[in-house]
Amino acid sequence: MTLTLSRPDLLRHESFLNNEWVRSGRTFAVTNPATGEVLADVPDCGEEEARAAVDCAQRAYQAWRRVVARDRAALLRRWHQRILDNQEDLARLISLEQGKPLAESRGEVAYGASYVEWFAEEAKRAYGDVIPQQHNGRRLLTVREPVGVVAAITPWNFPMAMIARKIAPAIAAGCAVVAKPAEDTPLTSLALVKLLQEAGAPAGLVNMLTTSRARASVLADVWLADSRVRKISFTGSTAVGKHLARESAPTLKKLSLELGGNAPFIVFDDADLHAAVDGLMVAKFRNAGQTCICPNRVYVQRGIHDAFVAALSERVRQLKVGPASNAASQIGPLINLRALEKVQEHVADAVLQGASIAVGGKVFESQEAPGGHFYAPTVLTGVTAAMRMSCEETFGPVVPVTAFDGEQEAVALANDTPYGLAAYVYTRDIGRAWELGEAIEAGMVAVNDGVLSTEIAPFGGIKESGYGREGSRYGLEEYMHIKYLCHGNLDRPRG
Numbered sequence: 001m002t003l004t005l006s007r008p009d010l011l012r013h014e015s016f017l018n019n020e021w022v023r024s025g026r027t028f029a030v031t032n033p034a035t036g037e038v039l040a041d042v043p044d045c046g047e048e049e050a051r052a053a054v055d056c057a058q059r060a061y062q063a064w065r066r067v068v069a070r071d072r073a074a075l076l077r078r079w080h081q082r083i084l085d086n087q088e089d090l091a092r093l094i095s096l097e098q099g100k101p102l103a104e105s106r107g108e109v110a111y112g113a114s115y116v117e118w119f120a121e122e123a124k125r126a127y128g129d130v131i132p133q134q135h136n137g138r139r140l141l142t143v144r145e146p147v148g149v150v151a152a153i154t155p156w157n158f159p160m161a162m163i164a165r166k167i168a169p170a171i172a173a174g175c176a177v178v179a180k181p182a183e184d185t186p187l188t189s190l191a192l193v194k195l196l197q198e199a200g201a202p203a204g205l206v207n208m209l210t211t212s213r214a215r216a217s218v219l220a221d222v223w224l225a226d227s228r229v230r231k232i233s234f235t236g237s238t239a240v241g242k243h244l245a246r247e248s249a250p251t252l253k254k255l256s257l258e259l260g261g262n263a264p265f266i267v268f269d270d271a272d273l274h275a276a277v278d279g280l281m282v283a284k285f286r287n288a289g290q291t292c293i294c295p296n297r298v299y300v301q302r303g304i305h306d307a308f309v310a311a312l313s314e315r316v317r318q319l320k321v322g323p324a325s326n327a328a329s330q331i332g333p334l335i336n337l338r339a340l341e342k343v344q345e346h347v348a349d350a351v352l353q354g355a356s357i358a359v360g361g362k363v364f365e366s367q368e369a370p371g372g373h374f375y376a377p378t379v380l381t382g383v384t385a386a387m388r389m390s391c392e393e394t395f396g397p398v399v400p401v402t403a404f405d406g407e408q409e410a411v412a413l414a415n416d417t418p419y420g421l422a423a424y425v426y427t428r429d430i431g432r433a434w435e436l437g438e439a440i441e442a443g444m445v446a447v448n449d450g451v452l453s454t455e456i457a458p459f460g461g462i463k464e465s466g467y468g469r470e471g472s473r474y475g476l477e478e479y480m481h482i483k484y485l486c487h488g489n490l491d492r493p494r495g
């Protein structure tokens with residue numbers, strides 16, 4: 001199967017500034033991580049483009065903030081329709097530049113589109129309050145206003161969904177956007193803004209600038225220093241998130257930071273073993289393990305441990321690794337060589353410290369895609385808290401299993417991390433389910449379920465996994481502030 005587009009004009013080679021497609025002197029190559037094939041050369045933007053984007057966004061914002069919610073919603077609905085009309089091309093672009101199997105890319109397009117549809121609806125529901133007065137002659141009320149120009153910086157693991165769930169609420173709220181996709185996956189973002197342009201977005205409302213990794217901070221530093229940029233919405237590593245928080249302090253920007261995770265997946269011996277294995281397979285192997293909510297530490301109660309590992313290993317052995325061009329592939333390549341090396345280092349460190357390999361444990365050599373960065377789906381047992389994979393995000397198709405005895409031990413293990421994004425618990429004991437749901441330090445806890453993500457629920461973390469929420473009714477609030485209006489002297493005689 002060749003991944004060709006029915007609309008070749010969705011594969012862009014330019015950045016998008018003020019509704020125009022712009023080239024720059026410097027470019028960088030975007031490659032297919034399964035094959036190394038160059039897909040496009042795109043501009044390596046820098047300070048000049050970054051500043052121009054804020055100028056355009058600020059102008060657009062001054063007009064857009066006055067557009068009524070019904071009309072902001074209408075633009076999002078038209079964008080949503082264009083995304084659906086071009087969903088197969090978008091899925092192919094995701095698979096080409098990111099590497100995930102086509103079925104997963106189709107799922108990501110549907111998932112990303114669901115945020116656009118959701119915020120088209122929420123745009124009309126940014127209610128204020130009337131506060132009951134304590135003195136006659138005064139009326140106190142609140143209105144919600146857009147924060148202003150938003151800088152959106154997104155990672156490579158979900159090239160469509162991450163852009164959609166930042167840009168859609170910003171537009172819904174009345175903000176304008178300057179955005180930077182990851183070096184590895186700018187093409188889907190460019191296709192998305194092409195569709196937004198076709199949907200009738202005014203000039204400057206959304207500006208999408210591509211950069212290489214080497215120049216990411218050159219661009220971002222301009223946005224950080226510019227007081228007209230009132231908010232940064234970032235998804236990516238905790239290290240970069242902390243940098244953005246530090247550097248935006250002088251202009252006190254509002255921040256949404258969706259950062260790294262180290263999700264525990266806890267299975268008690270009263271759990272439905274097969275449901276737990278199903279849940280783990282879905283949660284762990286999505287995007288080859290390159291998801292911030294992928295279980296990174298699997299704790300299994302001793303009574304069920306061996307049966308669980310046996311059932312899990314059987315399923316993991318059957319996973320088909322390969323490029324997205326093969327419709328049977330379930331596990332694609334890792335995004336780049338750095339990512340592959342990190343997984344290799346984590347597994348080597350665990351084995352050196354005494355972990356055992358039940359399945360996999362090595363690089364996968366694909367006959368179909370010899371240049372790809374594939375890693376064999378892996379199960380490790382005997383993993384301890386001292387190993388690197390227990391402390392850092394592995395971001396690969398590796399399941400590290402640790403046995404535990406009691407409930408308190410499970411909670412202590414789960415919370416033994418500076419991160420706090422997602423957690424999963426499998427048990428049939430309803431009291432225990434409530435107890436753990438409350439005791440685990442995470443922004444999201446799934447009980448007897450491996451799927452957390454949906455546009456209708458708040459996605460986000462606590463501790464060093466960041467702050468702010470995406471999706472749901474809370475997701476719109478991130479792009480607005482509350483203004484309090486006080487009207488006094490209403491009872492004085494007029495005239």
Ligand SMILES: NC(=O)C1=CN([C@@H]2O[C@H](COP(=O)(O)OP(=O)(O)OC[C@H]3O[C@@H](n4cnc5c(N)ncnc54)[C@H](OP(=O)(O)O)[C@@H]3O)[C@@H](O)[C@H]2O)C=CC1
Pocket residue numbers: 153154155156157180181182183184211212213214216217220221235236237238240241243258259260261291292393394395
């Ligand atoms: N929460 C999540 O969903 C994600 C977590 N991660 C975690 O982070 C690890 C490293 O991945 P990596 O891709 O390096 O993540 P980064 O945090 O480096 O990248 C995320 C985004 O930030 C940009 N960026 C990088 N440096 C800066 C900077 N100084 N100022 C502003 N923006 C910047 C990147 O651009 P560019 O691509 O051009 O460098 C990209 O657009 C992963 O292994 C994983 O553990 C990674 C991705 C997503």
Ligand SMILES: O=C(O)CCCC(=O)O
Pocket residue numbers: 157158161235258290291292293453459
């Ligand atoms: O931060 C990530 O890894 C992407 C979010 C995935 C999701 O929305 O489920």
